[in-house]
Amino acid sequence: MADTFLSWKNVSVTFPSFEGQAKTLPISIPDGEVFENEFLWIDGPSGVGKSTLLHLLKGIIPRYLFAEVQGEFLYKRNDILKLFPDELDKKCVYVFQNPYSQIVTPRAKEEIVFSMENYSFSRDKIKEESKKWTTIFELENLLEQKTSTLSGGQCQRLVLASSLACSPEIILFDEPTAFLDSGGQKDFYELLGKLKGHFTIIVIDHHAPELIHLCDKKINWPFQKEKELKKFSDLDFSSSKNAELNIHSLSFSYAEKSIFKDLDLNFQGSKIISIVGKNGTGKSTFFKMLTGELKPDFGEIDFLVDNEAVPFKKWAELISIVYQNSEAQFFFDTVYAELCFNVQDPAFVLELAKILGLEDTFDRSPYLLSEGQKRRLSILIAIAQGRPLLLHDEPTYGQDAVNIDLLTEMFLKLKKAGRLQLIITHDLSWARKISDEVFILEDQKMVPL
């Protein structure tokens, strides 16, 4: 029988507080082992420490993020917690959850070759690999673009291509498809199928049916404690004013690249409208125009509340938005303060937070939550404002199946209470399930599906 390649047993991680004293509850990691070229899928509720496991594997903890680690973590029988081997550092690539935080270079073409240059690949090899992965991830048209102008999905594709190009032996993926459109997700898992058997692959992902057939092994992360699932039915969502958005002949372009052309749309009443589309088609740009962050080149957007036109200066008082980057929503030092600031009914908001599994986090900094928890908190902050128009950019990103169901139920409740909700998502099946209308953004037009 083959030797175990990677194995971990009785591992627990405790993060220190600012005072240097262990304050957080230790994160217990379920025991596991991986053989060479095996495919491991890790699934579990958000916020339990799945990313922490990958941080340990890459040596980020405890080398760069200080934490108290106990237990045994072996790579080819060597304890990596005592001395992290250089060999593992070179052979292991880690694709983080948030693609924006991994981009290092100014242009896409330099990003593709960044890792290969670091590992001193020959020029011919770099040329060959970059061409191969650029084609696979359809990045040919993006190569000359500045990385700061790329969308979330484009960044994700770029980082994936760059990581895979440097021929690693172990690849760690933390929700690799979170920002990819449905086509991109399918292609990515097809690609993983082809890579299977050639690399040791460890993937963290929620609700990915493709992985059932792909993986050799699965770790189901248990809930930390059994919780009684609460329901929204006990709560009374206060009714809201009637919002209406009229968009006339809207056109917009970025550096001579046309994003929208003559968009004419009308959204009104208590509805959920979903917008889907490929990465980089301008979904987030559309929201930026609704919030006034960007100005259209031509055309107009009229925002009406109870049939009365709202002057542009007042829009911010009647719209709530959840950005793709959850941290952008946070202003205060505790979750409690975030939820209760300037809110008419704090008790109601706190009750919602409890249902969404944030009750243990009230006294913690919002920045120290897991990605999934941050996302739920940012959604709650937006909802707590009680505005008639809600804009959600990828609300299900980083959520497990249980939390997606909870969010779905909450959005439907909000709809019943009269809110108009616009949702950008890559999950078409979820969009169809929740929405009154689904639009696809392609070829500079937004058409109903």
Added chain:
Amino acid sequence: MKIHPLVLVLIFLINIFFVLIKGPCLLTALIFATHLFVCFILGFKVKTFFKLIFLVTFFSLSLFILNYFYVSLDMAVFNFQRAFLLTYISISSSLLIDFEWLLLFLMSKKILSPSKGYPIFAAINSIEKLKEEKRRLDFLAKMRGLNHFRYFFYRLMPLFVFSLRHSQRVAMAMVARGLNDQKVFYFDYHLKKKDYFFGLSFLLVYPVFFTLYFAKII
């Protein structure tokens, strides 16, 4: 037209040096005219030019007023011209030099180590990110009723947190992606023939200016 930043840095440094030591005179006027010519052949837009002229004039005027009231008219005029030339050349140079290209060139030539160069990159890139984040935070602050003056620090803190977390993440990404000082460079950041030609043409033009000036012909 794209010229290697190293050539531009050298030319612009010579311009600044002569304005600094000679002050406003016919020689610096010629150098300034040459600088303007370079700006336009490198793709300076007319709109940017006028915007810059407005800013520089405004700044120089403030110096003029101070000197006029506290020193003399002659000194005020002298300092106005000097400040105008220096600020225009400095700001336009910083707009025209591609610092990313310059850093990559220095790293590929092993003058600057990648472990220092890439963090500088990340810092340059984060300026654009910070600007975007600031716009977003302003809207969110307005949305949450935090746009009052008394919440100024509440609006500022997320920006600090963002910059700290951004730098931490980028640093982690660099480490995780294997950045080291033995890094090789795939793309060519070296000087090309046209860069040498451009630099050499200045080596010919400037001595003519200096000869004319020191021979007191101009």
